[in-house]
Amino acid sequence: MRKDFYPALETAMHHALEYLRTVDERQVGASASLETLRQRLCKDWNHDPIPAESVVRDLVKDTEGGLNNSASARFYAWVMGGSLPSALAADWLTSTWDQNAGLYSVSPASAIVEEAVGSWLKELFRLPGSSSFALVTGCQMAHTTCLAAARTWLLRRQGWDVERQGMSGSPQIRVFCGNRHASIDRTLRMLGFGDQSVTQLRVDGGGALDPSEFEAVLRALDGQPAMVLLQAGDVNTGSFDDFEALIPIARQYGAWVHVDGAFGMWAAASPRFERLVRGMDRAHSWATDGHKWLNVPYDCGYAFVAEADAHRASMSYHASYLTRQDAARDPMDWNPEFSRRARGFASYAALRELGRSGVQELVERCCDCAAQLVAGLGALEGVKVMSAPIINQGLVTFLDPSGALSNEWNDQVIAEIAAEGTSFFSGTTTRDGHRAMRISVSNWQTGPDDVSKTLAGVERVLIRMRLQGGKGGQAEPEMLGQSI
Numbered sequence: 001m002r003k004d005f006y007p008a009l010e011t012a013m014h015h016a017l018e019y020l021r022t023v024d025e026r027q028v029g030a031s032a033s034l035e036t037l038r039q040r041l042c043k044d045w046n047h048d049p050i051p052a053e054s055v056v057r058d059l060v061k062d063t064e065g066g067l068n069n070s071a072s073a074r075f076y077a078w079v080m081g082g083s084l085p086s087a088l089a090a091d092w093l094t095s096t097w098d099q100n101a102g103l104y105s106v107s108p109a110s111a112i113v114e115e116a117v118g119s120w121l122k123e124l125f126r127l128p129g130s131s132s133f134a135l136v137t138g139c140q141m142a143h144t145t146c147l148a149a150a151r152t153w154l155l156r157r158q159g160w161d162v163e164r165q166g167m168s169g170s171p172q173i174r175v176f177c178g179n180r181h182a183s184i185d186r187t188l189r190m191l192g193f194g195d196q197s198v199t200q201l202r203v204d205g206g207g208a209l210d211p212s213e214f215e216a217v218l219r220a221l222d223g224q225p226a227m228v229l230l231q232a233g234d235v236n237t238g239s240f241d242d243f244e245a246l247i248p249i250a251r252q253y254g255a256w257v258h259v260d261g262a263f264g265m266w267a268a269a270s271p272r273f274e275r276l277v278r279g280m281d282r283a284h285s286w287a288t289d290g291h292k293w294l295n296v297p298y299d300c301g302y303a304f305v306a307e308a309d310a311h312r313a314s315m316s317y318h319a320s321y322l323t324r325q326d327a328a329r330d331p332m333d334w335n336p337e338f339s340r341r342a343r344g345f346a347s348y349a350a351l352r353e354l355g356r357s358g359v360q361e362l363v364e365r366c367c368d369c370a371a372q373l374v375a376g377l378g379a380l381e382g383v384k385v386m387s388a389p390i391i392n393q394g395l396v397t398f399l400d401p402s403g404a405l406s407n408e409w410n411d412q413v414i415a416e417i418a419a420e421g422t423s424f425f426s427g428t429t430t431r432d433g434h435r436a437m438r439i440s441v442s443n444w445q446t447g448p449d450d451v452s453k454t455l456a457g458v459e460r461v462l463i464r465m466r467l468q469g470g471k472g473g474q475a476e477p478e479m480l481g482q483s484i
Ligand SMILES: Cc1ncc(COP(=O)(O)O)c(C=O)c1O
Pocket: 079, 137, 138, 139, 140, 141, 181, 183, 233, 234, 235, 260, 261, 262, 263, 289, 301, 484
């Protein structure tokens, strides 16, 4: 018997539209406790079927208060965008169509949409037109895709075929980086580079690589294969490495240069910020996200590789039952997954909805709001600016009632801001060990009104805490989290 989709989907659509209509009126951060969520959701598994519509209704009811409302314009935690209307709609259709986007022959339109997205993004980031690309789950897997290609390319030049011979006994590849996101370390682990391969280079106060020792370190390699991992946008400060200075040096010594541009690469869309990524096009690979600043629903990242042959060699696999189409691009030749979601549709929709000028406007407005937020917070009593935004990220810390830096007080204020509900921020620890609050503006809806409401909310919290001598006590510390 064919089931009717209508009741379940209508229920979901009704909820989705209501949720989005009222998201600005909700407490931005999650409010339900761990116990409550476990009690509601970890039910005894039913033996008998439940009507689809009731399953959807229960899901909505049982998750109430357990969602961080990252669709809100006043969600500033981690680095998370919302979803543009067309991208969300395309994502619904992606699930409805349920395509397996591994091969052109399995889903022709999905494959061609990815071709369009890859080429538009290369244009936006000003990457070499001959670069290959892959649409992956996020920046973590974009790193993994890019550095798998790097491994192939570097070892080939040493006469080692890593696809056939593996890593055991291969020439050792050295890895050089300054500040890096945790996802870089995870990628290095997955690809068989131990922590011992990594040499940490000096960085300046904002986290950008100090070029002074760079050349000497690479010269000392004496022909040993190496990768240099640079950043377009440090996760805390948003700082950029100096690509114009560093990449030519790395190239001179034969090193592969990879850029982590999870959010910072989008600076390329704006004439105001484009100088930050100047020279980036000379790298060998680039990783960024769609689910952050482009405001595409999760899961969506992009990998780009200048050495297309090495990229393809590291990913491609042939089996007799996989129907190939020579004239088209098979995503499986470039992606780490086998079966995969047709995630290109949502990116395609977002890029068309915004157009070139819309991406620029989104980037510039987020940066302006971040600057206003940090300046406004810094003007409040008991707030110290730790890092003013370079793009859309900044850091402040909260001084305790005696005017001293206090990690405990800082985290308490972040928790109280979350409990007050107007906005939601996450915390981090700076390189010198101070706890701070991160300000990340990545949502397509955030505007000056949200900045004002946020500042008023934070001020209310600070006044109340000072009056109570620091005893707020409503928020759950587990919600604070680290930067991801
Ligand atoms: C600078 C940076 N690189 C990499 C990542 C990892 O990206 P993803 O979570 O999309 O895998 C993030 C954030 O999550 C990030 O901020």
